[in-house]
Amino acid sequence: MLVTLLLVLLGGGLLCLALDRFRPEAARLVSLLTLVVAALILASLAPLGPASAGPGNAWLAYVQMPWIPRFGISIELGLDGLSFLLLVLTLALGFIAVSASWTEISFRPGLFQANLLWTLAGVVGVFLALDLFLFFVFWEIMLVPMYLLIAVWGHEARAHAAYKFFIFTQVSGLLMLLAILVLAWTARTTGQALSFSYFDLLGQAPTGQLGMAIMLGFFIAFAVKLPAFGVHTWLPDAHTQAPTAGSVLLAGILLKTGAYGLIRFVLPLFPESSLAFAPIALGLGVAGILYGAVLAFAQDDFKRLVAYSSVSHMGFVLLGLYAFNALAQRGAVVQLVAHGISTAALFMMAGALQQRLHTRDMRKMGGLWQQAPRMGACALFFAMASLGLPGLGNFVAEFMVLAGLFAEHPITAALAALGLVTAAIYSLSLIQRAFQGPDNDQAKIDDFGPRELTTMAVMAAALLWLGLYPQPVLDLARIAPPLSLSGLSP
Amino acid sequence: MNSGMWQALSPLLALSGGTVVLMLQIAFHRNPRWSVAITQLSLLLGAGLLLWLWPGSDYQSLLLRVDGYALLLNLLFILAAAVTCWLSPAYIALRSEQSGEFFLLLLLATIGAMILAQAVHVASLLLGLELLGVALYALIAYPDRSLLPLEAAVKYLVLSGAASATLLFGFALAYAGTGQLAFTGLSESLALAGSGAYTLVMAASVMIICGLAFKLSLVPFHMWTPDVYQGAPSPVTGFLATVSKGAVFAVFLRAFLETGAYQFPIILNSLAAIAVASMLVGNLLALRQDNVKRLLAYSSIAHMGYLLIVLLVCSDPANHDLAVEAALFYLVAYTVTTLAAFAVLTWPGYEQYQGPEHTELKHLSGLLWHHPLAGLLMLVAMLSLAGIPLTAGFVGKFYLFSAAVTGPHWLLLGSLVVGSGIGIYYYLRVVYYLLRRDDNHALLPNAGWHESCLAVVLLAAVLGLGIAPQSLIGWIQSIL
Structure with a gap:
């Protein structure tokens, strides 16, 4: 089933590509249909009963077949609660991305949809792969269609943004490849055959300096993707220049692969080095929260503001994971989902505005509420979600992270809590400048139509559900990683 | 003169026979179609004979050794x-x-390259090298309607001649020190040699390394590369970049292992310095190139630097098999990928003018939209050179990484990571030009079935080696 899921997405992409020649408008339908099929496959794997597959009977689904026996590399895929949660998010945002690109893309729509589906396939692969080599392959290969999305369909400065995005992630990826190889070869010297399987490498990490160096190789790759403070500079450019659907995918799920890597690989494979590294990671998290928030406030570009707010929000994920506290770690998982939805919605809003006004500059907006009240209401809702209004998903996540963190590191938690205040400032200023105030724009703009309204409503409902009844998500995060979250809490 | 010998040499003889037939054909009845057909037939015959010899052949004479390594x-x-x-x-x-x-x-150049892969003696090494080199001078200068190829050929001739002289002097010194010229003989007398011979032999090794490094265009012997790449006709450049370099590396690796040169720290250290310099200089200089052939020239300098890692890994005899395996896979991947890139540059419709070649980056602008197959081939070739997964180049790079982590080669690994990182930028530049959609392309290439067939084959090879490398790995392992 897991392989089928990947093949469906890849095949759907090929079909879109084939349609590009003669029926380009049919491609988006095919794309939608592909996602429906993928969603059905995923639904058939839903964690209704106890997990019973794979090593330790801890996986919902598990498959392994040889790929490159020379290096002990196999196609090893596994689905647990955490992967399931993130796959649901991935496919949901896939729908949103298709919806966002429905009318926006006029150049080669078939190829666009193909790249969209291939990016999703890469991300799904990342969330499923349990062989480190396979994981790396998915990790790198998902960048290629994403690069194409930015470089071909992006906005005015797309070349620069696409280079920066690709080079940051590739170079950090090479460090991870090196780390994976060193880990596998050192594990081999202890007697077993060369293997890249997650299960064979668990508990094999060398201690001391070498262990720390290998851990850093992984951490840097994931921190770039997350992004952590200091290596985040690719993010504002890439998010701003990408087409709307690309921004949705980037912010909604590609950033999550970094967090997923930390949860799945760094913490379980290198428990000791991670513990020793925790203070630095927490520092990076706090710095990211505050720095992202301050820069978000200073932006005039709608998308850039949202991009910097992502840096700030993802800081909470880093804090949650390195707090080494069960509550905070589960909060981080909720944050992944909540941030994915709320940011995707804000990017879609930005895309809708750009399509209507041909600008993302908030100095040229203002007073839009009078012309487009439905857009204004949606924007206000998601701005509230982003600033952490109780009752919405982001509040639950950030509260859990802060509560868990406070038990371990009160001062860090106090500093991070400032992030909630600054989030209120930049979110409200966004609404104020774009939708309130005097009407700057003479031209009449169209309000949201049914397609856009439905998309927004679904995302709003998801955030409300996450805010009012987060228990199912918390449960998934708990059954999820037998070794990653619960096993590590001191 | 037994039958085993005739069998082992039959591929070489097939090609040599092909050259004679071709020469007679040209003398009596000039017809380009016939020439191409005879060439392809003799190549096909040679390939068939090689497969027939596979995999059991292990014929050795004083000069040549036809083993699995040479056959592959x-x-x-x-x-x-x-x-x-x-x-x-x-x-x-x-x-x-x-x-x-x-x-x-x-055909002559190919025979030279084949001899190099089989050489186990200094004499056959020189024979192969000169056969390859002399044929290449003429190949580079072949187009007689422009001056650039001539300039490139003269440059290559002069510098290559100097390199051959250095190499020859190195061999003379080695002979003075040990009295041996066969690789294995050198190894035995190196073990017995006294300190006087040691100095001579080390001086000889350095000269030999310089000579071979020139042919492989390693830093600091790389100056000729961009000019020759740019001036030579594109198909010849592709041949030079793959066959000529591959053959020289093949004999280098064999000589390095069989003479026991890997035991000497001086040799290892100088090779490490050359490797690091090549990786960094090649990649840095490629950054600012606007001509695709020059860009590929600098990139090839870096790739040869990566490949040198394999030699250094050999310093631990336990790793010899892994090193040879990595080298063979990398060479295959690099050859296929580079040929793909040069195939696009040669694309005849793209070259409809008789004047200078259209190989500036701006000529590739929007190729993916105007000519999807050529654009896709170039895109995949660039991704493979950059080492992106699911392409042949990635598996090759993975092999190098695997080989290098078996020992304390941190400096080399660091340069490999930094070099690859820089490399991504300029390969992406080419990709970006391929994807540009704003300018109108004046030269619309028209593809016949001829070019399309080749493009599909090369595309399948680059992706196939990347997605399912096990079959080639199995092949390589079966000959070690």
């Missing part, structure tokens, strides 16, 4: 020559009065 590389060279021959006719017909001799030279 010979097959690679023959296939690369066949691709070059497939690409050339239209190109050469546009740019020169007569095209028959081009194929004659191509």
Whole structure:
């Protein structure tokens, strides 16, 4: 089933590509249909009963077949609660991305949809792969269609943004490849055959300096993707220049692969080095929260503001994971989902505005509420979600992270809590400048139509559900990683 | 003169026979179609004989050794020559009065490369090297309607001649020190040699390394590379970049292992310095190139630097098999990928003018939209050179990483990571030009079935080696 899921997405992409020649408008339908099929496959794997597959009977689904026996590399895929949660998010945002690109893309729509589906396939692969080599392959290969999305369909400065995005992630990826190889070869010297399987490498990490160096190789790759403070500079450019659907995918799920890597690989494979590294990671998290928030406030570009707010929000994920506290770690998982939805919605809003006004500059907006009240209401809702209004998903996540963190590191938690205040400032200023105030724009703009309204409503409902009844998500995060979250809490 | 010998030498003889037939054909009845057909047939025959010898052959004479290593590389060279021959006719017909001799030279160069892969003696090494080199001078200068190829050929001739002289002097010194010229003989007398001979032999090794490094265009012997790459006709550049470098590396690796040169720290250290310098300088200089052939020239300098890692890994005898395996896979991947890139540059419709070649980056602008197959091939070739997964280049790079982490080669690994990181930028630049959609392309390439076939084959090879590398790995392992 897991392989089928990947093949469906890849095949759907090929079909879109084939349609590009003669029926380009049919491609988006095919794309939608592909996602429906993928969603059905995923639904058939839903964690209704106890997990019973794979090593330790801890996986919902598990498959392994040889790929490159020379290096002990196999196609090893596994689905647990955490992967399931993130796959649901991935496919949901896939729908949103298709919806966002429905009318926006006029150049080669078939190829666009193909790249969209291939990016999703890469991300799904990342969330499923349990062989480190396979994981790396998915990790790198998902960048290629994403690069194409930015470089071909992006906005005015797309070349620069696409280079920066690709080079940051590739170079950090090479460090991870090196780390994976060193880990596998050192594990081999202890007697077993060369293997890249997650299960064979668990508990094999060398201690001391070498262990720390290998851990850093992984951490840097994931921190770039997350992004952590200091290596985040690719993010504002890439998010701003990408087409709307690309921004949705980037912010909604590609950033999550970094967090997923930390949860799945760094913490379980290198428990000791991670513990020793925790203070630095927490520092990076706090710095990211505050720095992202301050820069978000200073932006005039709608998308850039949202991009910097992502840096700030993802800081909470880093804090949650390195707090080494069960509550905070589960909060981080909720944050992944909540941030994915709320940011995707804000990017879609930005895309809708750009399509209507041909600008993302908030100095040229203002007073839009009078012309487009439905857009204004949606924007206000998601701005509230982003600033952490109780009752919405982001509040639950950030509260859990802060509560868990406070038990371990009160001062860090106090500093991070400032992030909630600054989030209120930049979110409200966004609404104020774009939708309130005097009407700057003479031209009449169209309000949201049914397609856009439905998309927004679904995302709003998801955030409300996450805010009012987060228990199912918390449960998934708990059954999820037998070794990653619960096993590590001191 | 037993039957085993005739069998082992039959691929070489097939190609040599092909050159004679081709020469007679040109003398009596000039016809480019016939020339191409004879060339392709003799290459096909050679490839068939190689497969027939596979995998049990292990014939050794004083000069040549036909083992699995030589067979695999010979097959690679023959296939690369066949691709070059497939690409050339239209190109050469546009740019020169007569095209028959081009194929004659191509066959001779291929024979030289095959001899290099089989050489186990200094004499056969020189024989192969000069056969390859002399044929290449003429191949580079072949188009007689512009001056650039001539300039490139003269440059290559002079510098290559100097390198050969250095190499020869190195061999003379080695002979003075040990009294041996065969690789294995050198190894035995090195073990017995006293300190006086040691100095002589080390001086000899340094000269030999310099000579071979020139042919491989390693830093600091790389100056000729961009000019020759740019000036030479594109199919010949592809041949030079793959077969010529591959053959020299093949004999370098064999000599390095069989003479026991890997035991000497001086040799290892100088090779490490050359490798690091090549990786960094090659990649840095490629950054600012606007001509795709020059860009590929600098990139090839870096790739040869990566490949040198394999030699350094050999310092631990336990790793010899892994090192040879990595080298063979990398060479195959690099050859296929580079041929793909040069195939796009040679694309005849793209070259409809008789004037200078259209190989500036701006000429590739929007290729993916105007000519999807050519654009896709170039895109995949660039991704493979950059080492992106699911391409042949990635598996090759993975092999190098695997080989290097077996020992304390942190400096080399660091340079490999930094070099690859820089490399991504300029490969992406090419990709970005391929994807540009704003300017109108004046030269719309028109693809015949001829080019499309080749493009599909190369595409399948680059992606196939990346997605399912196990079959080639199994092949390579079966000969070690």
